[in-house]
Amino acid sequence: MQNLSSQIFRLGTLVIDGVLIISLFVAVIYWRFTDLRISNPEYYNYYLQLFVLTFVSWYASGSWARIFTYSSGLEQRNVLANLFRGLIVQFAMLSIIVVGLKGYYYSRLFLGTYFGLLYSAAIIYRLIFVQFLRHHLAKGRWQRTFILVGTHSTAKALIDLVKLRPDLGLQFQGTFDISALQNQDLPKVQELVCAILPSTDEYELARDYALKQGMRFRYIPNMGPNYNGQLFMESLEGFPLFSERNDPLSKGVNKAIKRLFDIIFTIIGMVVVLSWIMPLFAIILIISGAGFPFFTQQREGLEGKKFTVLKFRTISSKGTSNAIQRWMRKLGIDELPQLVNVLAGQMSLIGPRPHTQTDGFNYASEIRQYKIRQWAKPGLTGLAQTRGLRGKKAAADKVQLEARIRADIYYIENWSVLLDMRLLVETILRTVFFPSSLHKK
Numbered sequence: 001m002q003n004l005s006s007q008i009f010r011l012g013t014l015v016i017d018g019v020l021i022i023s024l025f026v027a028v029i030y031w032r033f034t035d036l037r038i039s040n041p042e043y044y045n046y047y048l049q050l051f052v053l054t055f056v057s058w059y060a061s062g063s064w065a066r067i068f069t070y071s072s073g074l075e076q077r078n079v080l081a082n083l084f085r086g087l088i089v090q091f092a093m094l095s096i097i098v099v100g101l102k103g104y105y106y107s108r109l110f111l112g113t114y115f116g117l118l119y120s121a122a123i124i125y126r127l128i129f130v131q132f133l134r135h136h137l138a139k140g141r142w143q144r145t146f147i148l149v150g151t152h153s154t155a156k157a158l159i160d161l162v163k164l165r166p167d168l169g170l171q172f173q174g175t176f177d178i179s180a181l182q183n184q185d186l187p188k189v190q191e192l193v194c195a196i197l198p199s200t201d202e203y204e205l206a207r208d209y210a211l212k213q214g215m216r217f218r219y220i221p222n223m224g225p226n227y228n229g230q231l232f233m234e235s236l237e238g239f240p241l242f243s244e245r246n247d248p249l250s251k252g253v254n255k256a257i258k259r260l261f262d263i264i265f266t267i268i269g270m271v272v273v274l275s276w277i278m279p280l281f282a283i284i285l286i287i288s289g290a291g292f293p294f295f296t297q298q299r300e301g302l303e304g305k306k307f308t309v310l311k312f313r314t315i316s317s318k319g320t321s322n323a324i325q326r327w328m329r330k331l332g333i334d335e336l337p338q339l340v341n342v343l344a345g346q347m348s349l350i351g352p353r354p355h356t357q358t359d360g361f362n363y364a365s366e367i368r369q370y371k372i373r374q375w376a377k378p379g380l381t382g383l384a385q386t387r388g389l390r391g392k393k394a395a396a397d398k399v400q401l402e403a404r405i406r407a408d409i410y411y412i413e414n415w416s417v418l419l420d421m422r423l424l425v426e427t428i429l430r431t432v433f434f435p436s437s438l439h440k441k
Helices: 004-033 041-065 074-106 108-137 153-164 178-182 201-213 252-289 321-329 335-343 358-367 370-374 393-395 398-415 417-433
Strands: 144-149 169-176 191-194 214-221 232-236 237-244 294-300 306-312 349-350 379-381
Touching: 004 108, 004 169, 004 335, 041 074, 041 153, 074 108, 153 169, 153 393, 178 201, 178 214, 191 201, 201 214, 201 398, 252 321, 252 335, 252 349, 252 417, 306 335, 321 335, 335 379, 349 417, 358 370, 370 398, 379 417
Parallel strands: 144 169, 144 191, 191 214, 349 379
Antiparallel strands: 232 237, 294 306
8 A cells, every 4th residue: 555655755765866876976086086087097987887886786786675665654664674785785796896806996985985975875864754754644645545345353453553643644534335335425535445355246346346446456354353463475376375473584595694694703703702711711610619611401492493502500410509600690601602502503693592391391381472482593692681581580470471582572573684783782782881781670
């Protein structure tokens, strides 16, 4: 149910992006070199090639990442998420082509200044543009009008949503039954939304009416009073299959991206951190009388499969801990050896924490959607951990346990590289500077 605002956004971004690419390129070239055609004609040709590559790669990556379109609702976070995906792809393309092949021809100062200004301007003006469109949509401009034929609980929820959110760009004009269609007693609108079963004669009548009147015809199924507002469709040879949960990590491309993210940052972590932390804390644990500093434990992983995690020993066989062990457990330092599990592909840097089979069985008996956590690899840290929902205390409190599971499921349904990066940085900052925030009060 797109409206005029979608066309304005698409056309506006296409034009403004082109103007930005051209004007900033010319301005930064002039600032850096004055007139490159006179001072160095050979380099002028190389920079002209760079401009063409930038222009083409921007629109190619942008079309792939959908930075020139938006879904209903015009949410800033969705627009920016698409933009960041496009920028990452474009930057990677240019890095391979320009830096890898002819990087020595280009000034680093020019490249840093130009792309810094271009990316910053693209982000800022989109934020302003989205706010501008939302403001005018809320006032009733550029909205598409629609009527509802038939009714049920989900259709009523749609009407309530449209009335509550005028920025969605839809204007409700009333609910009508089949008799109003037969009497041609309907207002002139742009769309007809049908809330009647497709297998009925009434449905065919509503569709024929919309066709004759030149209306766009939509069908809304009855999802019942407990419908949570999400439905994702995929097509199997033309047959629609619906799911109430998004599952981005089921896609091969996303799995590969997440695995590459894990490998890169795990290697960095093992070189920068684990190379000295493991021997240091191993020695400290031995000196403190904890015994052998490492131990292994069976946990549930992806799709419930069992695997063995490596940890620092912070609890003795008698169930006791000294001050060093309690401090390590409080900060999560005991989990750092699991970087080995991440590198082996059994875990991810970011994801739901892995539980033992016993804990998993107990949690699943209390929380109906618990096993959705097993759609993703378990993580060294995750959204629940950054919110302080960790440890036995959070698991013992049912309210906190439910919040913990909700956070894990939200992560799985809304995964992105940016979310992984944010949670990784947040975990490091909280552990180093705000350790008290790692546990819910």
